[in-house]
Amino acid sequence: MAICFISMKSVIERYKQVKEDHHQLLNPASEVKLWQREAGSLRQQLQYVQEFNRQLMGQELFGLSVKDLQNLENTLEMSLKGIRMRKEQIFTEEIKELNRKGNLVHQENLELNKKVDLFHKKKSQWQKKVNGEREVNEANKSSHPKHTLSNAYDIHGAIHLEISLPRPQNNEA
Numbered sequence: 796m797a798i799c800f801i802s803m804k805s806v807i808e809r810y811k812q813v814k815e816d817h818h819q820l821l822n823p824a825s826e827v828k829l830w831q832r833e834a835g836s837l838r839q840q841l842q843y844v845q846e847f848n849r850q851l852m853g854q855e856l857f858g859l860s861v862k863d864l865q866n867l868e869n870t871l872e873m874s875l876k877g878i879r880m881r882k883e884q885i886f887t888e889e890i891k892e893l894n895r896k897g898n899l900v901h902q903e904n905l906e907l908n909k910k911v912d913l914f915h916k917k918k919s920q921w922q923k924k925v926n927g928e929r930e931v932n933e934a935n936k937s938s939h940p941k942h943t944l945s946n947a948y949d950i951h952g953a954i955h956l957e958i959s960l961p962r963p964q965n966n967e968a
Contacts, residue, residue: 851874
């Protein structure tokens with residue numbers, strides 16, 4: 796492919812040079828001949844590139860000598876080496892990116908574990924506080940008769956209400 800690019804570049808350079816040198820001297824007939832020569836040259840280059848491409852694909856190898864086949868093999872090996880290097884580079888970059896993301900996830904996991912631990916500590920403290928208040932409330936309940944309001948006149952005191960199921964009434968009485 797580089798051969799084609801260099802050849803195309805040389806064709807363009809030759810055209811520019813001829814055009815600059817003979818800009819005023821060229822008549823339409825000579826310009827047509829110039830373009831015909833250039834078109835023929837480009838056709839030959841295209842044919843060579845197509846043939847080379849087929850050979851790279853393993854086709855039309857019957858007319859090649861051992862030296863030509865060795866050169867083709869060397870070209871393919873160099874191409875494969877370049878491809879493998881690029882593939883390895885991409886894999887290395889992907890591995891680095893995945894490691895970076897893994898580290899971020901690990902850090903986030905550590906932070907979430909700290910939050911969960913803090914939550915469990917607070918929950919434990921709240922349970923201790925609630926259980927302590929329940930014990931006080933149970934003690935208060937046993938000292939007051941059921942179905943009454945305790946601390947009726949104490950604005951700041953806790954008011955405990957209880958609802959009990961109605962007792963079945965005897966109609967015989």
